[in-house]
Amino acid sequence: MSMLGQYIFNGLMLGVIYAMVAVGFTLFFGVLDVIKFSHGDTLMVGAFAGLATSLWVTSLGITSPWVQLIAVVISAVCVTGLLGAVIARFLILPLHKAPPLNTLLATLMLGTVLREAVRLFYPDGSNPKPFPALLPTGAMQFGSFSLRADSVILLVSGIAAIAGVHFLITRTRLGMAIRAVAQDGETARLMGINFEAVVLMTFALGSGLAALAGVMNGLYYSEINFNVGLLLGVIGFAAAILGGLGNIYGAILGGFLFAALQVFGSAALPALFPHIASAYKDVFAFAAVIILMAWKPTGLIAEKSSERV
Template sequence: MDMIGQQLMNAVMLGTMYSLVAIGFSLFFGTMNVIHFSHGDISMLGAFIALFFVPIITQYSVLGSVIMFIGAIVIVAVLGIFLSGLVIQPLQSSPQLYTLLATLEAGLVIREAIRLFYPGGKMSQKFPIIFPSGGFSIGGLTIRFDQLFILAIGVAVFVATVLIVNKTSLGMAIRAYSQDKEASMMMGVSESKVIAVTFALGSALAAIAGILHGTYYREVIYTMGLTSGIIGFSAATIGGLGSIWGAIVGGYLFAFIQTSVSAFVPGGSEYRDVIAFGVMILFLLFRPTGILGERQSERV
């Protein structure tokens, strides 16, 4: 029983990180109809930018961690806006294939830049432990403090994102824009502002995912965005592109599949990705709009 609980906790950790990346995919697709394939690398960038703040952490600990978190998130949010202006907005009226290629290539550039220019960038980089270590047990179930922090941050960010999108006027603008671009502009919504806010928000979430990844696994490497990107995209697709709750559900579902296969199928670790992606393909076949997705006819 505690084994199941423990594995559930493992899956929740994974799912939290996946979902944070997945939300970005969903947001970008929902508002701009683009699949931003360098989004995983943006997440990686968040972790590496956080590393620049490491000297501060060793000096001030808690305050330093907060500065690192906020600093990296803000920088990545700005970079996200910059990237959208560079590879996504100019191609808005071009065939979607162009955007797809441009974002794929942007991801490659980000990855290679870290590999080549970050000192020792080819190797894993040690990531600081920013949450208190240790933990406690309840009935055989061991819960680590860092897991609690990750979960708390994740849930807080999910709730904040949903509130921003559903309750603020900015969020209303994003939703209106995603439902009818032109009509929203006729109501006074600024297109460039919506795009900037969307990319800032999505990229900030990805940066949070990257930092949580770093501190959870205690290391980061320039290729980490590849996996998180593909999984984030898959999770957003399973959940229904365009839906924030869908992306969250998709992220956790993906993590649960992976973890259950690793944990409960003998020798399963080897096949966990095959099975998880296999399930994704089944979803695409039988429910192409995802778990919480809109009907296909409403899009397009």
């Protein structure tokens, strides 16, 4: 039972990170019908911005972990939110009327540029970087099951961030403008909505959420590297497709489902096939997603066609 509890908690922890990335893909697709393949690398930039901020704050003689954590989160979200808005303004919007493959290729190449820029210009960027432990390290014991305080804080924070984005989308004037642009951009313009400003805010919001996911990933695994956004981006995109691209609830469901498949694969594969290591969990998860997509091509929560007329 303790092992089962550990697997469930690990799945929830991974699921909330994947869901945060998937929600960004859904927001981008919702407002402009584009796939931003540099999203994972934008996440990586946010994680490195947070790490650089932590080192800078430490160099000032500020040793309080909570002060460092606040500075890390604010800097990562602001830097990555600004980066997302700049990408939208100077790359996505100019290609809005171009064939979708143009935007796909441009963002794919941009992701490579971001990744290689960090690898080449960040000090010793080719090697993994230790991420500072800024959260309490205590643990609560439930029999042989150990529940770490830092993991609980990360899980609650991730759920709160997703809930905050959902509240913003469904209960605020900005969210109403985002939903109006997502439903019909031309009509939204005629109604007086600043189309470009809404797009920039949406890309900043999705990118800032990804930065928070990158910081959480660094705190959870205690390290980051310049390739961290590559796998997280692919998983986030797969989760968004699995749940139903364009549907925020589908993105959340897809993120947790993908994490559940990974955790199940890491536990079941060595037990059923002793010669197969738990490292094949990604292979198992992606194979399962392919089967689910073949069974349900529109995603588990298909977007209503009437909303996109």
